[in-house]
Amino acid sequence: MSSASHVASQKLDILVDTFISKLKRRQITGSYKIATETCQFLMRVISTSRWSTPQEFIQLIRKVGQRIQEAQPREFVTGNVVRRVLAIIRDEVNGTGDSLNNANVNNGAPSAPVDTSMFQLLSTVNTSSSTNLSIKENTRGQNDLRSVVIQGIRELSDEISSVNENIEAMTVDLIHENEVLLTPTPGSGTVLNFLLKASLKRKFTVLVTESYPNDIEECHLFAKKLAEANIETVIIPDSTVFAVMSRVGKVLIGARSVFANGGCVSNAGVAAVCECAKEHRTPVFAVAGLYKFSPTYPFDKDSLIEVGNSGKVMPFEDSDLVGKCEVTNPVFDYVIPEHIDIYITNMYVYFFIFINLLFQFILTEVKHHTNTQNILFS
Amino acid sequence: MTDKKDPKATSQASVVPAATASTSAAANASKTGPPPQKTLTNKELKELKKKEKAAKRAAAKAAHGGANPDQQHDQHGKSNNNNNKSQKPKTASQLKKQMNSAKIKDTDVKIPAMFSHLETREQRIAASPTVASIVHPSILALTLKISTYKVVGSSTRCQSMLEAFKDVITSYKTPEGTSLQRHLTSHLSHQIEYLKTGRPLSVSMGNAIRWLKQKISQIPIEMSDEDAKVQLKEDIDLFIQEKILYSGKVITQFASGHIQNNSKILTYGHSEVLKKLFKYCAIEENKSFDIYIVDSKPLFEGKKLAKELSSVKNIKCHYNLITSLSSVLERSSIDFCFLGANSMLSNGRLYSRVGTALVAMSSKNKSIPVLVCCESIKFSDKVQLDSVTLNELGDADDMINTKPFNKTGFNLQQYLNNLEAKKVEEQNGAGKKGQQQQQQSKKEKDDKLLQSSQKNEETLSNWKDYPSLNILNVLYDLTPPEYIQKIITEVGALPPSSVPVILREYKSIT
Numbered sequence: 011m012s013s014a015s016h017v018a019s020q021k022l023d024i025l026v027d028t029f030i031s032k033l034k035r036r037q038i039t040g041s042y043k044i045a046t047e048t049c050q051f052l053m054r055v056i057s058t059s060r061w062s063t064p065q066e067f068i069q070l071i072r073k074v075g076q077r078i079q080e081a082q083p084r085e086f087v088t089g090n091v092v093r094r095v096l097a098i099i100r101d102e103v104n105g106t107g108d109s110l111n112n113a114n115v116n117n118g119a120p121s122a123p124v125d126t127s128m129f130q131l132l133s134t135v136n137t138s139s140s141t142n143l144s145i146k147e148n149t150r151g152q153n154d155l156r157s158v159v160i161q162g163i164r165e166l167s168d169e170i171s172s173v174n175e176n177i178e179a180m181t182v183d184l185i186h187e188n189e190v191l192l193t194p195t196p197g198s199g200t201v202l203n204f205l206l207k208a209s210l211k212r213k214f215t216v217l218v219t220e221s222y223p224n225d226i227e228e229c230h231l232f233a234k235k236l237a238e239a240n241i242e243t244v245i246i247p248d249s250t251v252f253a254v255m256s257r258v259g260k261v262l263i264g265a266r267s268v269f270a271n272g273g274c275v276s277n278a279g280v281a282a283v284c285e286c287a288k289e290h291r292t293p294v295f296a297v298a299g300l301y302k303f304s305p306t307y308p309f310d311k312d313s314l315i316e317v318g319n320s321g322k323v324m325p326f327e328d329s330d331l332v333g334k335c336e337v338t339n340p341v342f343d344y345v346i347p348e349h350i351d352i353y354i355t356n357m358y359v360y361f362f363i364f365i366n367l368l369f370q371f372i373l374t375e376v377k378h379h380t381n382t383q384n385i386l387f388s
Numbered sequence: 389m390t391d392k393k394d395p396k397a398t399s400q401a402s403v404v405p406a407a408t409a410s411t412s413a414a415a416n417a418s419k420t421g422p423p424p425q426k427t428l429t430n431k432e433l434k435e436l437k438k439k440e441k442a443a444k445r446a447a448a449k450a451a452h453g454g455a456n457p458d459q460q461h462d463q464h465g466k467s468n469n470n471n472n473k474s475q476k477p478k479t480a481s482q483l484k485k486q487m488n489s490a491k492i493k494d495t496d497v498k499i500p501a502m503f504s505h506l507e508t509r510e511q512r513i514a515a516s517p518t519v520a521s522i523v524h525p526s527i528l529a530l531t532l533k534i535s536t537y538k539v540v541g542s543s544t545r546c547q548s549m550l551e552a553f554k555d556v557i558t559s560y561k562t563p564e565g566t567s568l569q570r571h572l573t574s575h576l577s578h579q580i581e582y583l584k585t586g587r588p589l590s591v592s593m594g595n596a597i598r599w600l601k602q603k604i605s606q607i608p609i610e611m612s613d614e615d616a617k618v619q620l621k622e623d624i625d626l627f628i629q630e631k632i633l634y635s636g637k638v639i640t641q642f643a644s645g646h647i648q649n650n651s652k653i654l655t656y657g658h659s660e661v662l663k664k665l666f667k668y669c670a671i672e673e674n675k676s677f678d679i680y681i682v683d684s685k686p687l688f689e690g691k692k693l694a695k696e697l698s699s700v701k702n703i704k705c706h707y708n709l710i711t712s713l714s715s716v717l718e719r720s721s722i723d724f725c726f727l728g729a730n731s732m733l734s735n736g737r738l739y740s741r742v743g744t745a746l747v748a749m750s751s752k753n754k755s756i757p758v759l760v761c762c763e764s765i766k767f768s769d770k771v772q773l774d775s776v777t778l779n780e781l782g783d784a785d786d787m788i789n790t791k792p793f794n795k796t797g798f799n800l801q802q803y804l805n806n807l808e809a810k811k812v813e814e815q816n817g818a819g820k821k822g823q824q825q826q827q828q829s830k831k832e833k834d835d836k837l838l839q840s841s842q843k844n845e846e847t848l849s850n851w852k853d854y855p856s857l858n859i860l861n862v863l864y865d866l867t868p869p870e871y872i873q874k875i876i877t878e879v880g881a882l883p884p885s886s887v888p889v890i891l892r893e894y895k896s897i898t
Contacts, residue, residue: 215501217860220685220787221711222684222685222709222711223709224711227847230847230848231847233848233857234847234848234851234854234857236856236857237854237855237856237857238854240856241856242501242856242858243856243857243858244500244502244858244859244860245787245857245858245859245860246860247684247685247686247742247787247860247861248684248685248709248710248711248743249684249685249710249741249742249743249746249865250742250743250860250862250865251746252743252745252746252749252775252865253742253745253774253775253776253779253862253865253866254502254775254776254860256774256775256776257502257776277711278711278712278715279710279711279712279713279714281714282710282711282713282714282746282750285714285749285750285753286746286749289749311718312719315715323707323708323709323712324691324707328691328695330695330698331691331694331695331698331707334698334699334705335681335694335698335705335706335707336704336705336706336707337706337707337708338706338708338712338715338716339709339712340712340715343711343714343715344718
């Protein structure tokens with residue numbers, strides 16, 4: 011028995027290690043990819059893992075989650091996905107009836123999780139039944155639990171891949187005819203889909219900033235795609251933002267991760283654009299899938315911002331400058347919550363003050379489990 | 389001479405330079421000599437004019453239908469009249485027509501709708517001998533440098549322009565029947581017209597020209613031409629010294645008090661005055677401080693400043709692009725933000741390199757004082773409320789590259805294209821194939837000259853084919869006065885609301 015479990019744990023280790031090295035080596039980049047890969051990874055982990063009690067199961071997932079969050083500490087999506095999975099597991103373990111309903115509840119109406127958790131708190135029957143479940147029907151319970159959780163993860167994965175479609179559905183209400191939009195995040199696929207969908211119903215102009223030096227190639231591709239869809243597109247250099255802002259109706263940004271206070275991390279240059287928009291009283295929309303929302307709080311802004319290749323800012327062709335100047339190339343920017351008017355997600359449209367409510371809905375199951383909140387904070 | 393009458397050339401732009409390249413090749417060695425000498429010998433002038441007439445006829449057939457008969461008439465008129473007569477006021481308009489005939493309309497220009505009212509460099513003047521006989525070579529050289537951003541910056545352009553005018557005045561000879569006071573002004577106007585085709589004049593250049601014209605008209609009648617020229621040149625020197633060089637020094641004196649030891653200064657782009665200020669503080673006053681230089685595409689002027697300052701011992705340079713502005717401001721506690729100006733407008737707004745407004749706004753929001761150093765020659769009585777109504781458009785094609793590059797001027801580009809075309813034609817013989825190859829080779833030349841990787845060139849090199857795609861490249865923007873704490877000029881330090889006061893004073897000084 012021990013050897014079997016030993017083999018199993020080795021398999022698990024191999025799985026975990028490969029995924030972690032992928033993350034560390036940045037073979038997977040981009041929130042969307044990482045989220046889907048994490049889902050796949052967790053499914054595999056759950057199928058190969060061996061545990062005797064559900065509590066052990068939860069501990070195992072937590073440990074794995076901790077490790078993968080540390081592999082890429084600035085990529086909060088991994089942590090978010092693990093948290094959602096843990097929520098699924100807890101739901102199942104606490105036996106709130108049909109687990110499928112539970113998974114739906116995570117994605118569906120916000121009031122339901124609150125009821126069920128309150129209900130759980132008050133009712134003793136369910137908890138005892140869950141413990142009975144774990145002790146008596148060990149292996150069968152394990153398999154049941156496993157399949158249910160994997161089902162839940164699959165649904166989570168579906169939700170993540172359908173983020174764009176759901177966000178697109180909200181476009182029409184937000185853009186009027188002949189509007190001028192500005193987008194400083196040309197690398198965002200969500201923004202691209204948003205605009206392409208909106209162009210079917212409305213005619214507008216899009217100004218795209220170049221985001222030199224990190225995203226300039228993406229900017230050119232983005233602009234080309236928009237132009238191919240017959241949207242009036244204008245590429246502007248990053249410095250021209252203030253000059254044109256008085257003519258811009260709305261600013262549309264793609265967020266990389268969103269935090270508990272409503273602030274977000276996005277490409278370099280976006281913070282200045284949002285500040286500029288604030289000065290001109292131009293509304294700023296941020297689009298982000300729900301999987302990007304993280305309950306962590308950005309205490310240390312410096313650690314959020316990754317620094318990239320300085321050679322892009324000052325290439326070696328400027329040889330007489332290279333050794334003598336200090337050059338940094340921050341890849342990200344932190345945008346304070348006051349600069350963003352609205353977050354558009356695949357579920358709802360949120361104002362930053364109410365982000366806390368959002369997190370409550372996702373995390374109610376884990377809220378009264380005090381330990382969970384600590385482990386996955388960076 | 390056969391390629392002069394090349395009817396198969398499709399693009400207008402390539403025809404005239406083709407003709408002119410061959411004429412210049414065929415022309416006598418006096419091409420190397422200064423053109424004003426040529427006008428002394430009528431015979432050579434007549435011969436040249438005849439050749440040009442033939443060239444023009446071929447070119448004008450394809451290019452300018454309407455203006456053609458006028459041109460020929462002008463050419464004829466010029467060759468028939470003797471030198472003196474041709475310089476009468478009548479020929480001022482003839483000269484103008486000549487210059488206009490050499491302009492090439494670049495129909496390929498695409499501008500975003502919002503900015504389509506702004507002037508573009510649609511009309512380039514080809515390097516033809518017709519122009520060369522009117523325009524002084526120093527001005528030709530200067531225009532080339534200005535249009536390729538080799539000479540860039542308000543004070544620098546103004547100074548270089550005045551130096552070029554000194555050369556023009558030196559080689560100037562008053563035609564008979566008119567006086568220097570009256571004629572030199574119109575002669576200078578032709579030079580200025582040509583200069584404008586490189587880039588629109590800045591406010592400082594405009595003010596300097598107005599001053600110069602006033603000075604010319606104030607020359608006493610009895611003074612001989614030689615004396616007048618000497619006096620004018622001295623006046624120009626004095627003007628440069630006073631308004632540009634010494635002003636810079638005085639501003640430095642005023643502003644150096646703000647820079648203390650171990651202070652951190654933020655600056656944007658490249659400004660002559662600021663460079664002097666920083667060097668003075670580091671070298672003369674021996675202060676050591678940090679400078680954060682913010683830079684942007686496409687001109688990358690900050691690199692120039694960084695090159696100069698990084699070799700100064702007491703200065704520690706940091707270089708960043710404008711996208712990382714908020715990170716820089718967040719991380720390092722900047723003490724002051726110094727900005728340079730192209731001009732100060734009458735309603736207290738700062739007209740400066742695009743991106744300045746963003747830097748000023750971000751600094752203000754972090755409670756960093758913003759100081760502008762600006763000589764009084766840059767003050768203008770214009771009033772403007774935003775950056776869209778009046779601005780300068782650069783070439784949209786400068787923006788296609790994803791890496792910094794060296795801009796080749798329009799004339800150089802044409803010349804190289806023609807070399808390629810000639811090579812290709814010699815190989816294939818004239819034919820439709822030659823056209824396509826010319827286009828292809830032109831594109832290849834573009835690739836090589838722009839020195840960008842193949843993949844990047846692919847992405848936007850055909851941006852003009854997409855009707856909905858536009859590229860915006862404006863050069864200036866307007867910073868509202870609420871972001872500026874103090875403007876430092878050589879007449880003192882003042883808040884932005886007091887700009888009209890300086891204008892009044894400035895007018896009284898001159």
